[in-house]
Amino acid sequence: MVFLLQMPSHGQSRVPPLWTLAAILAALAVGTAACPPDCICDNLHGVVTCIRRRLTDIPITIPQATKELDIRGNNIDTIATGAFLPIPYLTHLNLQKCNINHLREGAFRGLGRLISLNLGFNNVELIYQETFDGLYSLEQLILNNNKIEEIKPGAFSQLGFLNFLNLEQNFLVYLPPLLFQGLQQIKYMRLSKNMINYMADEAFAGLWTLKRLNLDSNELQYLPSEALSRLTTVVRLDLSRNPMTSLGEESLRMGSLKHLTMDDTFLQDLAATAFVHCPVLSMINLRNSQLQVIEPPVGLEALRMINLTGSPIQCNCFMRPFREWMNNYTRPRAQVFCSDPGPYHGERLDSLRLVHLRCDLRPSDIEEQEEEEVNPANRPNQDGRPCPDHCDCKHELRHSSCEGKRLRKIPKGFPPDSHLLDMRYNEFHSVPRGSFPDMKQLVSLHLQNCGIHDVHAGAFRGLKELIYLYLSFNEMTSLQPEIFEGLPDLTYLYLDHNKLSSIPKGTFRLLPHLFALHLEHNPIPQLTEENMEGAEKLRWLHLTGDNLTYISPTALQPMAQLQKLFLDHNKLTAVPAAALMTMSSLEELKLSGNPIRQIDSGAFLPMAGSLQHLWLNDMGWRRGISDGAFEGVSAGLQSLYLGNNRLSYIPSLDNFRNLHTIDLLHNPWDCDCPLLHLRRWLESSNLKVRAVCNLPRNVTGVSVKAAPFKNCKGSPPEKTQDTPKKTKAGRTGVARKTIKRLKPKRSYNSAKRSGRTQAQ
Numbered sequence: 001m002v003f004l005l006q007m008p009s010h011g012q013s014r015v016p017p018l019w020t021l022a023a024i025l026a027a028l029a030v031g032t033a034a035c036p037p038d039c040i041c042d043n044l045h046g047v048v049t050c051i052r053r054r055l056t057d058i059p060i061t062i063p064q065a066t067k068e069l070d071i072r073g074n075n076i077d078t079i080a081t082g083a084f085l086p087i088p089y090l091t092h093l094n095l096q097k098c099n100i101n102h103l104r105e106g107a108f109r110g111l112g113r114l115i116s117l118n119l120g121f122n123n124v125e126l127i128y129q130e131t132f133d134g135l136y137s138l139e140q141l142i143l144n145n146n147k148i149e150e151i152k153p154g155a156f157s158q159l160g161f162l163n164f165l166n167l168e169q170n171f172l173v174y175l176p177p178l179l180f181q182g183l184q185q186i187k188y189m190r191l192s193k194n195m196i197n198y199m200a201d202e203a204f205a206g207l208w209t210l211k212r213l214n215l216d217s218n219e220l221q222y223l224p225s226e227a228l229s230r231l232t233t234v235v236r237l238d239l240s241r242n243p244m245t246s247l248g249e250e251s252l253r254m255g256s257l258k259h260l261t262m263d264d265t266f267l268q269d270l271a272a273t274a275f276v277h278c279p280v281l282s283m284i285n286l287r288n289s290q291l292q293v294i295e296p297p298v299g300l301e302a303l304r305m306i307n308l309t310g311s312p313i314q315c316n317c318f319m320r321p322f323r324e325w326m327n328n329y330t331r332p333r334a335q336v337f338c339s340d341p342g343p344y345h346g347e348r349l350d351s352l353r354l355v356h357l358r359c360d361l362r363p364s365d366i367e368e369q370e371e372e373e374v375n376p377a378n379r380p381n382q383d384g385r386p387c388p389d390h391c392d393c394k395h396e397l398r399h400s401s402c403e404g405k406r407l408r409k410i411p412k413g414f415p416p417d418s419h420l421l422d423m424r425y426n427e428f429h430s431v432p433r434g435s436f437p438d439m440k441q442l443v444s445l446h447l448q449n450c451g452i453h454d455v456h457a458g459a460f461r462g463l464k465e466l467i468y469l470y471l472s473f474n475e476m477t478s479l480q481p482e483i484f485e486g487l488p489d490l491t492y493l494y495l496d497h498n499k500l501s502s503i504p505k506g507t508f509r510l511l512p513h514l515f516a517l518h519l520e521h522n523p524i525p526q527l528t529e530e531n532m533e534g535a536e537k538l539r540w541l542h543l544t545g546d547n548l549t550y551i552s553p554t555a556l557q558p559m560a561q562l563q564k565l566f567l568d569h570n571k572l573t574a575v576p577a578a579a580l581m582t583m584s585s586l587e588e589l590k591l592s593g594n595p596i597r598q599i600d601s602g603a604f605l606p607m608a609g610s611l612q613h614l615w616l617n618d619m620g621w622r623r624g625i626s627d628g629a630f631e632g633v634s635a636g637l638q639s640l641y642l643g644n645n646r647l648s649y650i651p652s653l654d655n656f657r658n659l660h661t662i663d664l665l666h667n668p669w670d671c672d673c674p675l676l677h678l679r680r681w682l683e684s685s686n687l688k689v690r691a692v693c694n695l696p697r698n699v700t701g702v703s704v705k706a707a708p709f710k711n712c713k714g715s716p717p718e719k720t721q722d723t724p725k726k727t728k729a730g731r732t733g734v735a736r737k738t739i740k741r742l743k744p745k746r747s748y749n750s751a752k753r754s755g756r757t758q759a760q
Contacts, residue, residue: 034061041066046089050074058083068092078102085110097121105130116140120166127151137161144168144190153612153638154658157182168192168214173492174540175199175227176588177613178206178638178660186210192238193217197468197492201226202639202661209233216240216261219444219468229253240264243420243444245290245403246271253277258302261285264394266401266422272298286311290392290401292339293318296325303333312339315349317359326350388413398441402426410435420444424470427451431459444468448494451475457482466490472518473497481534484510496520496542502531509534520544520566529554540564544590547571553578561585568615569593575603583607590615592641597621601628608632613639617663621645627652642667648694649674653681662687668694669704673712679704 035041036059039050046067050059055074062069066087076098084090088110100122108114114135124146132138138159148170156162156179163185172194180186186207197219204210204227213234220242228237234254238261246269252260257278267289275281276299284303288310297303313319315338326334326349336349344352387393388411391402398419402411407426414421416438428450436442442463452474460466466487476498484490490511500522508514514535524546532538538559548570556562556579565583567576568590575596580586586607592615604611611633629651630637639661642650648670653659654677669675671693682689682705691704699707 035063036061060086062087065089070094071098072096074098076100078104079107080104081106082109083107088112090114092116094118095122100124103127103131106133107131109134112136114138116142118142119146121145123147125149125171127155129154129157131155132159135159140164142166143170146170148172151179153178154181156180160184163187164189166190167194170194172196173198173219175203177202179203181206181638181660183207184209188212190214191218195219197221199224199227202230203227204230205661207231207233212236214238216242218242220244221446221470223247223251225251225253232256235259237261240285241397243399243422243446245269245401245422245424247274249273250276255279257281259283262289263287264289264397266290266399266403268292268403270294272296275300283307294322294336296322306334308334308336311336313337313349314340315344315347315352315357316341317357319349320354320357323349323352323354323357386413387415393418403446412437414439417441420446422446423450424448425450430454430456432456433458434461435459436463439463441465444470446470447474448472449474453477455483458485459483461486463487464489468492468494470494471498475499477501479503479507481506481509484508487511489513491515492518494518496522498522500524505530506533508532508538511535512537514538516540516542518542520546522546524548526550526552527555528552529557531555532558535559536561538562542566543570545569549573551576551579553581555579557582564588566590567594572596575599577603577606580604581606583610585610587611588613591619592616593618595620599625599629601626602631603629605632609636612636615641617641617643617645619645621647625649625651630655650678652677659685659687662689664689664691664704667691670695671699671702671704671707671709672696673709675704676709676712679707679709 035048036050038053038055039048039059041048041063043063046065048062048066048068049070051070052073055071056076058071058076058079064087067089069087069090069092072094076095077100079100079102081104090111091113093111093114093116096118100119101124103124105128108117112134115137117135117138117140120142121144124143125148127148127150129152132155136158139161141159141162141164144166145168148167149172153176159182162183165183165186168190169192172191173196175196177200186209189210189212192214195218196215207230210231210233213231213236216238217240220239221244223244231254233256235256236259237254237257240261240263243266245266247267249271251271251274255277258280260281260283263285264287267286268291270291272295275297279299280302281300282302282304284306286306286308289308291308291311292314294308297306313336334349338344338347338349344356387400388402390405390407391400391411393400393415395415398417399422400414400418400420401422403422404425408428410423410428410431418439419441421439421442421444424446429452431447431452431454433456436445440462443465445463445466445468448470452471453476455476457480460469463486467489469487469490469492472494476495477500479500487510491513493511493514493516496518497520500519501524503524511534514537517535517538517540520542521544524543525548527543527548529552532555536558539562541559541562541564544566548567549572551572560582562583563585565586565588569592572591572594573596575591583606587610589607589611596619599616604614614637625647634655635657637656638658640656640659641663643663644666647667669691672695678691682691693699693702693704693707
């Protein structure tokens, strides 16, 4: 680096000022710092570039004052703990396309000034809780095009300034509760092109600043209404290219939503009141849906555009109400083109008069005529490629659907490259052997609400790539292992809402990769070890509403790695402590809605170190929690649900150091001395907790946090903003007069505070 010093003119001093010398020396120090041999260092601007240099490690001779580091296109397998400690002044770090497989805990520790981190296009599979430890100033985190399957809870807890998070094109399937806890300033989040098919109700809890969310190109079969309702500030939501087929009444409750995109879905049913709780919604994109008829939307006074281009709209009498709705507004609000009948094909709906919209035959009559054809042949799809009669095959999406066609037999002739096959709402009654030939690439199969009684052995043979199998809402009364023959990769199995009263031994032995099993709402009275034989790799077990009265001590032994166990709304009278003895990996446990009257000391001790979310609400307790009930698990719990019980007392919560959510609502708390510890904990906690006193009578309806707890040892002093300060002169007489004069005012303020508390 060369420095040009201007020589002083005649009459000026030849000795440069001290500040000039200091600046020159500092610049020389930076300029002479070592630069890695495979990199280019611009020390003047603090930029180091090492693009495509075949590096296998982070260079150790990077100048300490470096602010921007670009290491794209190298071959770095692992980012070790503290890899960037020698360069603490980094503000921008680019690690794209470096074949990174592992990000160790504390990998970026010491980068407290980093603003942007790009880890896109790598091979990262797991994000640890402390992976991003120390990135207190980070504003942009890019993790797209990796292989992320799991993000440990708390991974984002230190990223309080992050405003953009990109997790696009990863392998995420499930979003657990409080996954994004800590993102206090997040504005934009991309979760596109994952495999998300389920998310917890509290998945987005705490994101009070989020404005834009992309969930397009996932596997959402249903709208996650509860999870989305937590997003009270989101303005733009993209749900395109998800295999959703219906939006029911009041299904979307997002008060700030303005733009909704649902292009290229299987949407066939849209309730008129679906968006009634979205008062400022101004634009809805429903392009390329499967809607044939749409009702006039209700409650959308701010709507400016609804786009139905590419949807098979039937311009008949059933579209008259929607056409009349369009006439009621001066500005055009809909882009709707007719698909049928033939004379109107391609015409805009608003170009037709109401008299044109008539029905010569009802749609049901047309369907009956089609079903009575003797030998219905496979007709070509709209693009000319074959597709079974009465079905629709979207070759570009690899999606095929025969939903709601009242078919009595499973048709043949689907495109062999189909990834998703939707057969819901038909009348098959049975699934014969070899029902899905030549569909070796099928990933997701939907057979819900088909009235299925029997599934024959080998019914799914050949579906070697199948991951999701939905058999919910049918009439199945029994299961046999041979049913699941030929499904080596099946991961998610839905058998909920059937009539299964027992699970035979070895039912799941042919499913070596079964990860999640849904058996909720079946009349299963008990669970034994034989029932779950073969499910050794199971992680999620859903047994909600199964009328369970007994779980044997060995019932859960085959599933030693179980992470989620939902036993809510059964008939258990005690915590199945003996069965839980082997559950050392359990993270979520739901016991809500069971008639359990007492939680004994150490009931959850086997899950110490793993349990994070515990549901004990809606159980009707009175004083059913012993002081040692949460022994061993209190330090690790992140959410605890105790609402809607009859609790008047709760043990100390002082050891709950990681708690993010606690529900204490709808309990008759006795705000006397034994509960003083709860008030102290509420005062010291940053959580928003609603807990209301029932006793003593003088504080009924007052929040526990505001209750006085008088005459209790160590009770907090009453705080009044008008209490007089002692004067330096110590004039007690003046002080007494002041106190007497302020007594009525203090009483008024206390009453006002009490009224405000009751209103809250």
